[in-house]
Amino acid sequence: MSDAATMAKGPELSRRSFFKVSAIAGGGMAIAATLPMASHAMAQGAAAELNAFITIHPDNTLTIIGKNPEIGQGIKTMLPMLIAEELDADWDLVSIQQGDLDMAKYGPQIAGGSTATPMNWMPMRQAGAAARQMLLQAAAMRWGVDMAELTTEPSVVVHAASGRRATFGELADEASLTPVPELNQVPLKDAADFRIIGRAIGGIDSPKIVRGEPIFGVDTQLPGMVYAAYERSPVFGARIVSANLDAAKAEPGVIDAFIVEGNGNIEELVDGVAVIADNWWLANKARAKLDVQWDNGEWADHSTAKYDETARALMASGESEEVFAEKGDVDAAFASASGTHEAEYHYPFLAHVPMEPMNCTALMHEDGRMEMWAPTQLPMNGQMSVANYLGVAPDKVEVHLTRLGGGFGRRLMNDYMVQVAAIAKQMPGTPVQLIWSREDDVRTDYYRPAGWHKLRAAWDENGKLTGWADHFITFDLGGGGFNPATMSATEFPANHVENLRFEQNKMRTSVPMGALRAPTSNAMAYVMQSFLDEVAHAQGKDLPTLLTEIVEGAEKAEGSFGFGGFAPGFDPQRLRNVTAKALDMSNWGQPVPEGHALGFGYYYSHQGYFAEVAEVSLSDRNQVQIHNVWVAGDVGSHIINPYGALNQVQGSVIDGIGQALQLAVEIEGGAAKQSNFHNYQLPRMPMVPQIHVEWVISDYSPTGLGEPALPPVIPAVTNALFTLTGKRIRELPIDTSKLV
Amino acid sequence: MAFTVTINGETREIDAPEDMPLLWVLRQELGMTGTKFGCGIGMCGACTVHLDGVATRSCSLPIGAIGDREVSTVESLGETPVGQALQKAWLDTDVMQCGYCQAGQLMTATALLNANPNPSDEEIDNAMRGNICRCACYGRIHAAIAQVAKEDTANV
Numbered sequence: 001m002s003d004a005a006t007m008a009k010g011p012e013l014s015r016r017s018f019f020k021v022s023a024i025a026g027g028g029m030a031i032a033a034t035l036p037m038a039s040h041a042m043a044q045g046a047a048a049e050l051n052a053f054i055t056i057h058p059d060n061t062l063t064i065i066g067k068n069p070e071i072g073q074g075i076k077t078m079l080p081m082l083i084a085e086e087l088d089a090d091w092d093l094v095s096i097q098q099g100d101l102d103m104a105k106y107g108p109q110i111a112g113g114s115t116a117t118p119m120n121w122m123p124m125r126q127a128g129a130a131a132r133q134m135l136l137q138a139a140a141m142r143w144g145v146d147m148a149e150l151t152t153e154p155s156v157v158v159h160a161a162s163g164r165r166a167t168f169g170e171l172a173d174e175a176s177l178t179p180v181p182e183l184n185q186v187p188l189k190d191a192a193d194f195r196i197i198g199r200a201i202g203g204i205d206s207p208k209i210v211r212g213e214p215i216f217g218v219d220t221q222l223p224g225m226v227y228a229a230y231e232r233s234p235v236f237g238a239r240i241v242s243a244n245l246d247a248a249k250a251e252p253g254v255i256d257a258f259i260v261e262g263n264g265n266i267e268e269l270v271d272g273v274a275v276i277a278d279n280w281w282l283a284n285k286a287r288a289k290l291d292v293q294w295d296n297g298e299w300a301d302h303s304t305a306k307y308d309e310t311a312r313a314l315m316a317s318g319e320s321e322e323v324f325a326e327k328g329d330v331d332a333a334f335a336s337a338s339g340t341h342e343a344e345y346h347y348p349f350l351a352h353v354p355m356e357p358m359n360c361t362a363l364m365h366e367d368g369r370m371e372m373w374a375p376t377q378l379p380m381n382g383q384m385s386v387a388n389y390l391g392v393a394p395d396k397v398e399v400h401l402t403r404l405g406g407g408f409g410r411r412l413m414n415d416y417m418v419q420v421a422a423i424a425k426q427m428p429g430t431p432v433q434l435i436w437s438r439e440d441d442v443r444t445d446y447y448r449p450a451g452w453h454k455l456r457a458a459w460d461e462n463g464k465l466t467g468w469a470d471h472f473i474t475f476d477l478g479g480g481g482f483n484p485a486t487m488s489a490t491e492f493p494a495n496h497v498e499n500l501r502f503e504q505n506k507m508r509t510s511v512p513m514g515a516l517r518a519p520t521s522n523a524m525a526y527v528m529q530s531f532l533d534e535v536a537h538a539q540g541k542d543l544p545t546l547l548t549e550i551v552e553g554a555e556k557a558e559g560s561f562g563f564g565g566f567a568p569g570f571d572p573q574r575l576r577n578v579t580a581k582a583l584d585m586s587n588w589g590q591p592v593p594e595g596h597a598l599g600f601g602y603y604y605s606h607q608g609y610f611a612e613v614a615e616v617s618l619s620d621r622n623q624v625q626i627h628n629v630w631v632a633g634d635v636g637s638h639i640i641n642p643y644g645a646l647n648q649v650q651g652s653v654i655d656g657i658g659q660a661l662q663l664a665v666e667i668e669g670g671a672a673k674q675s676n677f678h679n680y681q682l683p684r685m686p687m688v689p690q691i692h693v694e695w696v697i698s699d700y701s702p703t704g705l706g707e708p709a710l711p712p713v714i715p716a717v718t719n720a721l722f723t724l725t726g727k728r729i730r731e732l733p734i735d736t737s738k739l740v
Numbered sequence: 741m742a743f744t745v746t747i748n749g750e751t752r753e754i755d756a757p758e759d760m761p762l763l764w765v766l767r768q769e770l771g772m773t774g775t776k777f778g779c780g781i782g783m784c785g786a787c788t789v790h791l792d793g794v795a796t797r798s799c800s801l802p803i804g805a806i807g808d809r810e811v812s813t814v815e816s817l818g819e820t821p822v823g824q825a826l827q828k829a830w831l832d833t834d835v836m837q838c839g840y841c842q843a844g845q846l847m848t849a850t851a852l853l854n855a856n857p858n859p860s861d862e863e864i865d866n867a868m869r870g871n872i873c874r875c876a877c878y879g880r881i882h883a884a885i886a887q888v889a890k891e892d893t894a895n896v
Contacts, residue, residue, distance in 0.1 A: 072838025072875050202834040209839035210827040212774020212814030216840060219773040227768065252757055279756070281764035355778055355786060355840040355874045405776075405840025406874050438779040643834040647877065651837055654876035677783035677872060686865040688878040 048172035050131040051180070052105045053083055053124075060155055060169030062089055065099040067106040068116050069377055070205070071354075071407035073706045074644030075116050077204045079124050081641060085196040086128030086188060089168070090154035096204045101379040101399035109401070111377040112412050112515070114606035114704025117640065119565055121702055129186040131175070138174035139166055154195065191638070200643040205403060217375030217402035220361040222431035226255055227280035228423050230434060231287045232272035234443055234671035237299040237510030240271035240292065247289040248275050253282035257290070260422050266512050267446075268385045268418045276423070280435045299510045299670040304348070304450070307667070310507055311452040311473035315344055320471055320503035325489035328499030333467030337458035340467075341538045345455065345527040347732045348664035350448035350516055351441075351672075351680060356405020358416040358436040362424035370397045370424065374417055375404040382414030386421040397421075408655075409515040413446050442680055443672045446514025447665055449475055449485035451523055455531045458499075463539045465550060468497040472504040475513065484519050491524055492604065493532070493550045495557070495570070511667060517652075518707035521605035522659065525711030526718065526732060529601045533719040534728065543600045543719065544579050544588070544611075551575055567607055568700060574609040574634045575602065577696045581632035582611035585694055593617075596627065599720025601712035608708030609634040609696075612653070614689075614716035616724060622736050624661055626689040626717060629653050633709060636702040639695055648705040650691045656713035658683040662733050745806055747772075748816035758804025763787045765803050766813060774814040774843050778872070785871030788844040789813050795851035814843035822853045825893040829884040837875035845871050849885045858889050 047057045055063045064083050066076035080096045083089075099106050108119060132152060139157040140147040143164055151158050155168045168175075191197075208215055233240070240259060248257040255276045262270040273290055277283035314320075334340055361373040370390060376382045379399045387394040404411060420434035436444075451474050458467030474485040487502065494500055516522060529543070536546040557569025579602060583589070592598055595617050602611045615628040631649055639645045662681050666673040674680040718729035725739045743754045747770070756765055766772045766789075775798055778786030782797040789798045790812040817823035826849050829835075836842050845868070852859060852867040859867065864885050873881065 072836070072840075074837070200834070202831055203836060203839070206831055206834070206836055206839065209836060209842050210814075210830050210846060211818060212772075212843050214773045216776075218777070221771055221773070279760070279764055279768045281760055281768075282757075353874060355776075355784070355838065355872070357777065404838065406838040408874070435777070438781075438784075647834065647837055647875075647880070650879055651876040654878065658876075676781055677779050678781065682872050682874060683876060683878075684870075684872065685868045685878045685882060688876070688882075691879065 048176040050134055050172065050176055051127055053127050054087060054131045056168050056172035058169050058172070060167040061093045061095065062155070062168065063095050063097050065106065066096045066204075067099040067109050069109065069111040069379060069401055069404060069407070070098070071111045071377060071404040071411070073111065073116070073648060074203060074641060075111065077201055078641050078644060079116065079120055080204075081196050081201060082120065082124035083128035085194055086125040087132045088152040088154060088195070089128075091196055091201070093155055098401050098403070100401055101383060103380055109379055111404070111407055112409065114608070114706045114708060117702050117704040118567065118607060123183070125188055126183040126186055129188050130181045130183055133181045133186055134175040134178045135168055135171050137178040138171040141178075142166070142171070142174060197638055197640050198642070201641050202643060215403045216356050216405050217361070217373060218356055218359040218405070218433070218435060220373040220402060220433060222361065222363065225361070225431040225433055226276050226278055226427075227283050228420065228432050228434045229275045229280060229283040229287055230260075230272045230419050230436070230440070231275065231290055231292060232270055232444060233292075233294045233296070235294065235296045235300050236512060236670060238271070238294040238296045240273070241295050243273045243290045243292040245273070245290070247291065248286040251282065251286035251289055253277040253279055254286045256427075257286070258426065260419070263389060267413055268389060268415060269422060270415075272419070274423045276427070276432065280433070284437055296670060302509065302511070302670045303668050304666040307450065307507060307509070308346070311346075314473050314505045315452060315454040315471055318471065321505050323501060323503045325494060325500060325502035330467050330469050330499040330501040333499035334456065334458045337466060338461040339538060340456065340458045341535050342454065342456040343531055343534055343728070343730060345453045345531065345730050347451055347523045347526060349450045349511065349667065350659060350663055351445045351665050351674065352408040352410035352516055353441060353680060353682065354404070354406025354408055354410055357438055357441050358410070359434060360416050360420045361431060361433040362420040363431040364424045364428040366428055368392065368396060370421055371400070372397065372417060372421070373400045373402055375402045375411060376414055376417060377404070377407045377409070377411040378414065382417040385414050385418050389418050389421060390425060408517045409519060410445065413514055438677070439675045442665070442675050444512075445665075445672070446512045448516035448519070448522065449513045451485065453527050455527070457531070457535045459535070459539065463541070463549065465493065465497045465535075467499045468493065469501045470503075472502065474504055474506055475509045475511070476506045484513055484515050486520060487524065488520070492528060496550045496554055510670065517655065518605055518710045521603060521707070521711040522656070522714070525601065525603040525605075526660070526714040529603065529712065529715030530718050530729065533600070533715065533722065544583055547579060547602055548576060570604060574696070574698060575604065577698070578602070578609045578611040578632040578634050581694055581696055582613050582630055585632060585692060586613035586615070586628070586630040588613060597720045597724035599716045599718065599723055601715035601719060603708070603711040605711055606706075606708045607635070607703035608705065610709050610712050612709075612712040612716045614713060614720045616717060616720040618724065618736070618739065622740060624717070624721065624734060624736060626657060626687070628690045628692065629713060629716070631691065631693045631709060632696060633693070634696040634698050635705055635708070636698055636700040638702045640702060645705050646693055649693050649709040652707065652709035653691050653713045654683050654688055656710045657687070657689070657717065660714045660717045660732060660734055661687075664733050741804065743803055743806070745803070745811060746808075747811045748813060754803060756803055759802045761799050762789065762801045762803055762806065762811065763798040766798065772813060772815055776840055776843055778841065778844070783872075784841070784844075785848060786841045786844040788847040788871065790847060790851060793851065793854060795848045814847060817846055817850065820850070822888070822893055823850050825888045825891060826850055826853070826884065829887045833880045833884040833887065835877050835880040835884050837877055841871060841873045845873065845881055849881070853885070853888060853893070857892060859885070861886070
């Protein structure tokens with residue numbers, strides 16, 4: 001809250017309440033329906049801040065705060081659209097300003113889990129509607145009329161009976177003196193009256209981007225700033241023994257070099273050597289002189305090959321260490337089945353590789369405040385980690401949010417924030433920008449966990465699934481505090497089968513793991529939908545038919561509270577709707593060109609339902625070619641910004657295709673073998689298919705699109721390749737030499 | 741070492757080691773941050789600039805190797821008809837998600853259309869294959885280039 005905003009005008013006007021972030025069962029977060037208002041009047045003729053998000057200027061332009069980190073998901077444009085809609089602002093008069101980290105003022109500021117839309121759909125609209133009410137009250141007082149006689153046109157209050165009109169800019173100063181309405185009582189528009197929601201609006205920062213203006217974290221420039229590179233062990237879990245600091249310091253441009261001791265938390269700070277120079281390239285180059293000696297402990301013999309060998313042996317043994325979901329009598333179901341099927345599946349570690357390498361800028365002020373310019377998806381976690389490391393209160397760590405050159409879950413971890421804080425702490429008064437090389441990024445990521453599954457299915461004489469079992473081989477924490485190497489006890493179709501057993505083994509590892517876009521789902525969709533396709537073929541039917549049969553007679557599931565607040569439960573009708581639409585769009589069942597084949601995949605994640613069909617062929621050189629992908633998605637009642645929505649789906653589909661065809665991180669000698677884009681090969685333009693997207697509009701509140709379109713494309717591709725070649729794809733990435 | 745380099749039509753005096761890549765001269769010696777660091781090995785195209793009009797990876801071009809060739813960067817893109825048309829097409833098509841790679845995409849696309857005003861779909865793909873977009877806005881990048889080619893801006 002700014003100082004100006006705390007100037008109380010009286011009991012009524014000083015009443016400030018905020019979006020309350022409350023911890024709820026399960027460790028999630030929810031927004032209580034209270035008011036973020038901080039009403040105050042500025043001097044006559046100056047801009048008036050109607051609440052934490054809205055400032056209206058005398059010339060009728062307005063500034064809206066975009067509170068969440070912008071990672072390319074379009075949130076800096078989309079959340080202000082919700083505010084502007086209910087404010088009934090003229091979008092052409094809106095400018096958007098990125099809010100710094102201040103959750104007391106703005107509520108949750110998170111880019112992750114496709115949560116921003118469900119978490120903010122109501123609160124942002126209410127914030128806009130509350131400010132509109134204040135403008136109406138101001139006009140009613142000025143004109144001596146009843147508020148009910150007033151309407152708005154974009155950025156204008158209208159009294160139709162008398163023909164009087166006043167712009168928001170003319171009323172804003174008076175509006176800031178009116179009582180602040182209760183958020184949950186402000187009237188909201190009928191959807192039929194929306195002027196902004198549903199309109200395709202380009203990214204608010206795009207004009208700056210095409211001109212090359214500095215808006216990303218790594219573009220931060222401060223007077224007297226120096227640059228840092230950070231050398232850490234390629235072997236995960238290693239500790240530093242020694243480094244030749246003098247040799248690095250003797251290199252051109254190098255200002256300093258020093259050892260930084262880790263704090264024992266791989267999500268915050270691991271041992272390393274900081275090299276500081278007046279140009280990052282010089283700092284990075286000087287790393288070669290450090291001759292660091294590492295103690296690799298027990299970890300240097302860890303490898304993907306060893307993990308794979310162990311996992312295969314565990315699956316073969318049938319001996320698990322933990323049963324994490326069980327119901328009915330799965331053994332009896334298999335014993336009495338009309339048909340059974342089993343198969344083993346595997347997927348590799350993956351890196352995130354956002355285009356903007358990890359970086360952060362920090363300035364340790366002489367008074368002990370740490371000021372940071374941070375491209376981060378979870379700024380409050382970064383603030384807490386830095387505060388913990390420095391041993392100061394969180395309010396001593398000030399975090400400015402910059403635009404992020406991609407996130408994909410990598411920047412949910414804030415290790416680079418702690419690293420630069422550890423360096424800046426040593427140089428009070430000097431701003432420091434830490435930049436990672438691409439090699440640092442690929443080799444010291446928090447990887448999408450690899451996993452192995454031995455799946456078994458049993459069915460009766462009618463083809464109904466009667467038994468379902470998975471022996472899942474995964475990892476322990478990898479030294480971290482958050483384990484994404486997990487599988488849900490209700491992983492589809494678990495809730496629709498009477499006899500079930502999910503069991504697992506966890507292998508020890510030091511490989512850091514984290515959430516990659518559509519975490520767990522990006523792996524589970526491939527495994528489960530591919531295996532279900534196998535079951536469907538074994539029964540002589542196709543996968544869409546099997547899925548529809550599995551949910552036949554199923555009721556809507558109960559909703560629950562999760563990370564993003566209340567989420568409705570699984571609704572089988574939404575599965576049926578997107579499936580039917582995708583089949584219709586792709587002419588499923590009709591002849592396809594010679595040498596082509598179609599495959600289907602469906603998945604429900606992050607509250608979004610997606611069914612996708614891929615059309616594939618093999619080139620003369622045996623390369624997989626994907627010609628078309630048809631996507632049907634249900635994310636609720638509104639597509640808030642059709643431009644951004646379509647872009648997310650197209651990007652997700654291509655991201656998934658990259659995972660299917662060519663991405664893997666291998667561990668060798670306790671370290672990542674891949675290091676840059678020559679051996680971690682992202683999709684490029686020539687391999688991009690035509691992507692056809694249609695929406696199923698449902699009655700549900702709108703939900704997010706950063707993730708749910710990704711998972712189903714992977715099994716759509718693998719299932720299409722089976723139809724084409726008769727070969728099952730039971731390991732990713734797809735090895736085309738096994739297809740002929 | 742001292743170098744004199746022409747960047748966006750201006751003569752700039754630079755004091756840097758001769759093996760420092762142009763990228764780091766631009767970003768941190770001259771404060772021109774439009775050109776982006778992506779991989780440092782010429783594999784992603786985020787750092788693409790023009791050297792006498794030819795798309796070049798600035799991360800792999802030592803400052804000492806430039807000589808009297810003229811450098812132009814995204815900061816001056818809007819000063820040419822093709823660059824300006826592409827910037828407009830990028831916005832009309834709402835090309836970008838995170839936008840970090842787009843300076844490089846635009847510089848490569850400009851060099852393509854300057855050399856070949858009417859590229860086929862395949863020629864667009866081939867010219868752009870060196871530029872990674874991690875958000876995978878490829879379909880829109882392609883469409884924006886095709887739109888400008890159709891408008892025939894380069895031949896006006």
